[in-house]
Amino acid sequence: MRILVVCLGNICRSPLAEGLLRHHLAAARLGHRVEVDSAGTGGWHAGEPPDRRTIANAAGHGLDITALRARQLRDADYHEFQWLLCADRANLAEVRGRAPVDAPARSALLLEWAGLGQGAEIPDPYTGGPEAFEHVWSLVDRAAQAIVQRLADRTRAIDA
Template sequence: MRLLVVCLGNICRSPLAEGVLRQRIAEAGLERRILVDSAGTGGWHAGEPPDRRSIANAARHGVDISGLRARKLRAEDYREFDWLLCADRDNLADVRSRAPADASARSALLLDWAGLGQGAEVPDPYTGGPDDFEQVWQLVDRAARAIVAGVAARTLAIDA
C-alpha cells in the first residue's frame, strides 16, 4: 500500500503525519507492506525542511523528521500512490481538482480514512503555537495507530 499525506505547504501537518506513520509502521513490522511519503498542494517551501516547530514537536515524541524535505504534489503521484490522504477539505478539493485523466489513486481525508470521524480534519497549526502543533501530533498519531491496526487486522481497505 502506498500512501501520500497531503497538506498545503508540506512543512507542518503532512511531515508530522509522515513521520509518525513511518514510526508506527516500523513498530508493527509493516515496512514491507506500507510505503509513506508526503507532499503539499503548494510549492512555496519545496526543498525546505519541515517547520522548526513540527521538528521540535516530533522530537518530543521520539520521532526525527528533520531529514524530510517539502515537495509539491506532482501528476505522477496520482499514479504512484494508492491513496492521497489530505489534512483538510480544502486540500482534498484541490487534490481532486488537479487529478489527471489517468489518475489511479483515490483521495480522502486522512482522519476520515483512518476511521476517526466522517469529515474530520487536521487543523493547520502554522499561525499557532506549541499547543496547536501538539494537537496536530495527537490527531495524526491517532490516525497512524488506527491505520496500522487496520492494516494489521486486514480490516482497512488497502487496495485502490
C-alpha cells in the same frame, strides 16, 4: 501499498503524518509492505525541512523528522500512490481538482480514512503556538495508529 499524505505546504501536518506512519508501521513490522511519502499542494517550501516547531514537537515525543524535505504534489503521484490522504477539505478539493483523468489513485481525508470521524480535519497549526502543534500531534498520532491497525488487519487477512 503506497500512501501519500498531503497538506498545504508540506512542512507541518503531512511530514508529521509521514514520520508517524513510518514509525508505527515499523513498530508493527509492516514498513516493508507500506510505503509512505508526503507532499504539499503548494510548492513554496519545496526542498525545505519541516517547520522548526513541527520538528521540535516531534522530537519532544521521540520522533526525528529532520531528514524529511518538502515537495509539491505532482501528476505522477496520482499514478504512483494508491491513496492520497489529505489533512483538510481544502487540500482534498485541490487534490481531486488536479487529478489527471486517468489517475488510479483515490483520495480521502486522513482522519476520516483512519476512522476518526466523518469529515474530520487536521487544523493547520502554522499560525498557532505550541498548543496548536501539540493538538496536531495528538490527532495525527491517533490517526497513524488507527491506519496501521487497519493495514495490519488487512495484511493478516491476506496472509491467512
